[in-house]
Amino acid sequence: MFKFLKQVSDYALGTWAAAKYIGQGFSVTFDHMRRRPITVQYPYEKLIPSERFRGRIHFEFDKCIACEVCVRVCPINLPVVDWEYNKEAKKKELKHYSIDFGVCIFCGNCVEYCPTNCLSMTEEYELATYDRHELNYDNVALGRLPTKVTQDPMVTPLRELAYLPKGIMEPHDLPKNSPRAGSFPEDLVEK
Ligand code: SF4
Ligand code: SF4
Structure with missing residues (x-):
């Protein structure tokens, strides 16, 4: 039982x-x-990359002192710093600088450690090409000002899901000036 x-x-x-x-x-x-479906109609709509997004690197030729710190801190020693010693000025003279984005892992070390801040991460992520050798950017290509989703008149920028106001699950038809969820990085640092 x-x-x-x-x-x-x-x-x-x-x-x-x-x-x-x-x-x-x-x-x-x-x-x-x-919930409504969340579909980004790329390329007519694009998500705004988050703050601290690590996209294509921007390089300022005139600020570079050819110290090669970026090469030493890079996990794959990627940046190519081509310089000559100027005997009269007694200092290095930068001739050419390049980064191959086909190999770069966008870790941001070079940007972090550059003593003159001539490197910076941009929010440019559309680097697709038919020939991977075209991803080897020289100092001219690296110096080009980055494109921004928010400044492109042909594109409707959408906020990333993580940055939508609390309770809203869809980035279309957001009321203007609607508050974002969470704090900006600078607010967190101040706390
Ligand atoms: S660390 Fe900065 S200043 Fe030094 S070589 Fe690299 S880009 Fe130039
Ligand atoms: S982002 Fe990282 S992998 Fe790319 S060049 Fe800089 S240090 Fe090297």
Whole structure:
């Protein structure tokens, strides 16, 4: 008799657990059914990259002192710093500088450690090309001002999901000046 009661009790517990898991699964399904689809109509719409996004590197030739710190801190010694020693001025003279974005892992070390801040990460991420050798940017290509999603008149910029106001799950038709969720990095640093 006791064994039979235990079997009934185990069965009831198992049934309850199964019903609970099915309920949890359905709650996720129903939650998603209430949301509108989030589709970015690329390339007419583009997401605004988050602050501190690590995109294509920008280089300022005139500020570079050819110290080669960027090469030493790069995990793959990638930047090519081509310089000559100027005997009259008694200092290095930069001739050519390049970074191959086909190899770069966008870790940001070179930007972090450059003593003259002549390197910076931009929010440019559209680097696709048919020939990977075209990704080897010389100092002219690196010096080009980056494109910005928010400054392109042909593009509708959309806020990334993480930066939408609380409770809003869709970046289209956002009311103007709607507050973003979370703090800006500078606010966090001040705290
Ligand atoms: S660390 Fe900066 S200043 Fe030094 S070589 Fe690299 S880019 Fe130029
Ligand atoms: S971002 Fe990283 S991998 Fe790319 S050049 Fe700079 S240090 Fe090297």
